[in-house]
Amino acid sequence: MTVINLAFMAFAAVSLGWLSMRALRDHRMALAERSGLLDSLTVLFSDVNIRLGRDAFPVLVGKLPDQRSVKIELIPDTLVFRRLPQLWLQVTLAETDIQRRPSIGALARPTGAEFYSIVHELPQWIDPPQADVPLLVRGDGKATAAQIECVSALFRSLFSDPTVKEAAITPRVVRLTRQAAQGDRGSHLILRQTRFPIGAISPEQVKAAIADAEILRQVLPGERSAAVSAVA
Template sequence: MQAVGIVLAVLFVAALVLMHRRDRHALRTERGKLFDACHALFDCQRITQESVAWPVLAGTYGGFDVHIAPLVDDIVFRKVPSLWLLVTVKRALPIAGAVDMLARAQNTEFYSPADGLPVRVATPHEWPRQMTIKADRPAADLPLAALDPHVRTFFADPRAKEMLVTRQGVRIVYQAQAAERSEYLVLRRAVFRDARLPAALVGSLLDQAVQVCAAVMKGDVHGHA
């Protein structure tokens, strides 16, 4: 009788292991489809995916080196998690330092460099009120005039979260999707069903980042190091 119990226990554990592997494989496959609609946007691309993590894309878009990384934000316990998209256009820019524009700051934006920037810059009157601007130098040394139309356009979208401009290029953060509310409230799991990035969205975000680069390159007296 004891031997039968041992056999049943082993079979039960084996079944659990198989189910776990099956679920992880299904999760990896599902998340791996994130960029499926976007391949034609890029001159070349490389997608990497570690285990069941979300895939990350590095490639060339319109002659620019770009990097697109999804990031799950589930830090705030009572807030439905977000799947943020970190879209970076790498380009050496003639800007003296770094400036970060963050919408609706909650002091939980672990992906943002804002806390490490020492200068709080007053928000220009025409820009969204719920914006925090941090930099590593005074406003007079920043290309705010060149950024103005792009900031207003980008942050007019309520899903726009952040724009970071540095010597190395431009990064924008955008909410790709919110987690399933019912599943999070009941099970506290961040589930993003059928997460696929539309090519039109990704192209628009890349274009906006490229346009910011172009504006800083053209610049004004405050856009140069």
């Protein structure tokens, strides 16, 4: 074995070791940054608890001023081929009591791969309203024609915002899902890594999602039925 070959092997070993250490360091930094994405939201709610999910993204649970529970989740979505990874911000408002109202929801640009969606779980297909994006609208079959008309008008307005992915209401919860960030193109195309260029979820983003969810709740206010124990 020549000196040149030995030198090349040594260089390759050092380079591989450096790349491995760099990748490990970057991964640890990414996890540390990810864990604090919801920290700025603690001022919005009372009784706040933040935990990390299995994907190391934080989940926040707290209380609104009227003591309804609110759950804030960050959901990484890498399932759709030929599309950059998406990070969804999902806001769920739970009723303190089960409401006598139908379940109905709309999902923008449906692919069938939305594992986080309420809409895919509903049995009734409803003709979608004319909107700026393709919509899948489904319900539980209990909504009246007047209720569907009112909700459809709201869906037209909500989904004029291209960041809105899903809006849904059930007897237990109101849920709104928005785009929080899109995966970094270079990391995804070259390194096949999922990295989101975002430092924190702003209170303004969450306030906007809650406001839209409250509008949907007002369209189908319902009536008290029974106690609800937790956020869905």
